[in-house]
Amino acid sequence: VLDLPPDEVRRLGHQVVDAYVEHLERLREAPPISTAPRALLDAVLREPVPEEPGDPAAAIDLLVREVLPHVQHGDHPRFFARVPSPSNPVAPLADALAAGFNAFAGSWAGGSGPAAVELLVLDWLRALLGLSASVSGILLSGGSVSSLTALATARAERGGHVVWVSDQTHASVLRAARVLGLEPRVLPSDGAFRLPPEAIPDEPGGCAVVATAGTTNTGAVDPLAELGALCRERGLWLHVDGAYGAPAAMAGALDGLEHADSLAVDPHKWLFVNYECGALLVREPAALHRTFAMAPEYLRDVLGDEVDFRDRGPQLSRGSRALKLWLSLKTFGAAAYRAAIARSIALAERAEAQLREQGFEIVTPAQLAIVTFAAPDAEALAAAMLADGYALPSTTVLRGRTVLRLCTLNPRTTDAEIDATVARLAALARPR
Numbered sequence: 261v262l263d264l265p266p267d268e269v270r271r272l273g274h275q276v277v278d279a280y281v282e283h284l285e286r287l288r289e290a291p292p293i294s295t296a297p298r299a300l301l302d303a304v305l306r307e308p309v310p311e312e313p314g315d316p317a318a319a320i321d322l323l324v325r326e327v328l329p330h331v332q333h334g335d336h337p338r339f340f341a342r343v344p345s346p347s348n349p350v351a352p353l354a355d356a357l358a359a360g361f362n363a364f365a366g367s368w369a370g371g372s373g374p375a376a377v378e379l380l381v382l383d384w385l386r387a388l389l390g391l392s393a394s395v396s397g398i399l400l401s402g403g404s405v406s407s408l409t410a411l412a413t414a415r416a417e418r419g420g421h422v423v424w425v426s427d428q429t430h431a432s433v434l435r436a437a438r439v440l441g442l443e444p445r446v447l448p449s450d451g452a453f454r455l456p457p458e459a460i461p462d463e464p465g466g467c468a469v470v471a472t473a474g475t476t477n478t479g480a481v482d483p484l485a486e487l488g489a490l491c492r493e494r495g496l497w498l499h500v501d502g503a504y505g506a507p508a509a510m511a512g513a514l515d516g517l518e519h520a521d522s523l524a525v526d527p528h529k530w531l532f533v534n535y536e537c538g539a540l541l542v543r544e545p546a547a548l549h550r551t552f553a554m555a556p557e558y559l560r561d562v563l564g565d566e567v568d569f570r571d572r573g574p575q576l577s578r579g580s581r582a583l584k585l586w587l588s589l590k591t592f593g594a595a596a597y598r599a600a601i602a603r604s605i606a607l608a609e610r611a612e613a614q615l616r617e618q619g620f621e622i623v624t625p626a627q628l629a630i631v632t633f634a635a636p637d638a639e640a641l642a643a644a645m646l647a648d649g650y651a652l653p654s655t656t657v658l659r660g661r662t663v664l665r666l667c668t669l670n671p672r673t674t675d676a677e678i679d680a681t682v683a684r685l686a687a688l689a690r691p692r
């Protein structure tokens with residue numbers, strides 16, 4: 261029961277790989293997002309629990325034809341909405357291997373191979389980001405859980421209950437504070453959408469300051485050195501949310517990350533691996549251990565002196581998110597990563613120049629890889645671009661004003677695609 265002959269599994273595996281590669285080959289011609297109505301998806305999917313065996317090849321085909329096309333293709337070269345996930349062709353292959361071997365990465369005894377790779381890629385990350393040799397951490401699902409894990413650690417290490425953030429801090433940080441019973445205090449950002457250190461009052465009950473290195477709205481970077489000095493002086497924990505922006509440090513476009521007690525960075529955004537992969541790096545990994553370690557009687561056989569990742573975060577059973585990051589860096593190398601990040605930044609600068617040329621008002625200039633701009637009816641223009649299907653910007657609200665936004669993380673985007681996107685925006689913005 262619950263088994264298939266090896267040859268059939270091999271055939272199905274080849275079917276999966278062929279579908280994956282075909283998807284990559286055709287991605288550029290498809291629209292960057294497709295959202296199907298629930299009724300349409302239900303019509304092709306809904307059925308009672310299958311009682312009898314079915315044909316897995318037909319079922320895989322159904323996934324490929326009817327399910328997987330209806331996603332936002334964060335790796336599409338003209339997906340400029342929110343924060344893209346450019347990924348790369350080999351990362352999903354390592355993910356498939358990790359899944360195929362059902363790799364466990366919760367303890368050294370139960371997964372020493374994947375744990376060694378995770379320790380290695382965490383070392384690589386801290387080296388790439390210019391952090392000190394003591395820094396290590398854990399791979400998690402993404403920025404949301406990284407910040408949740410960081411704030412839990414901050415509370416355990418520093419006490420207090422107040423977390424200082426700005427009005428540009430990502431909503432996941434506010435949610436993390438809420439879940440943990442911490443009290444977020446939201447300070448107005450300055451004229452450049454940064455958290456002003458002088459606005460943080462010196463009062464009892466403080467736990468942490470959350471700075472953002474690359475806000476989701478505008479790409480703004482909070483003054484990390486000043487915030488670091490303030491936190492050291494007052495005994496507060498400095499968490500830096502670099503989920504999107506931290507990799508800019510690899511291209512020399514960002515500094516001050518070394519001031520963080522903890523740093524969230526999302527490899528599934530600007531470090532070019534597929535979902536899910538977030539990283540939490542901490543100055544003192546022992547702080548994670550003090551917060552999360554457990555040693556119940558049923559784990560006696562897998563307690564040891566090596567790093568057990570279950571003791572560095574909230575998960576016990578966990579798969580390996582390290583393999584895809586390892587294979588990506590082994591395949592392409594750090595130099596290609598640096599060039600790719602520099603390219604993303606240059607694309608946003610090109611978009612800004614093109615937008616100016618087409619007469620758009622720039623609301624915030626290209627920062628890291630985000631430019632925001634105004635249109636008489638930003639929401640209508642975003643809707644028109646969605647209907648048009650060539651490229652996808654998104655909207656956001658800055659100081660009460662709805663603006664358009666391009667986030668150009670994908671190094672495979674061509675200059676011509678940026679120009680054509682802006683030309684499309686200009687054509688659709690003109691009242692008919």
Ligand SMILES: *Cc1c(COP(=O)(O)O)cnc(C)c1O
Nearest residue numbers: 402403404430432476503504526
């Ligand atoms: C994307 C993002 C997050 C949330 O990360 P997830 O990986 O989606 O959980 C948090 N902060 C910033 C600045 C982000 O851009």
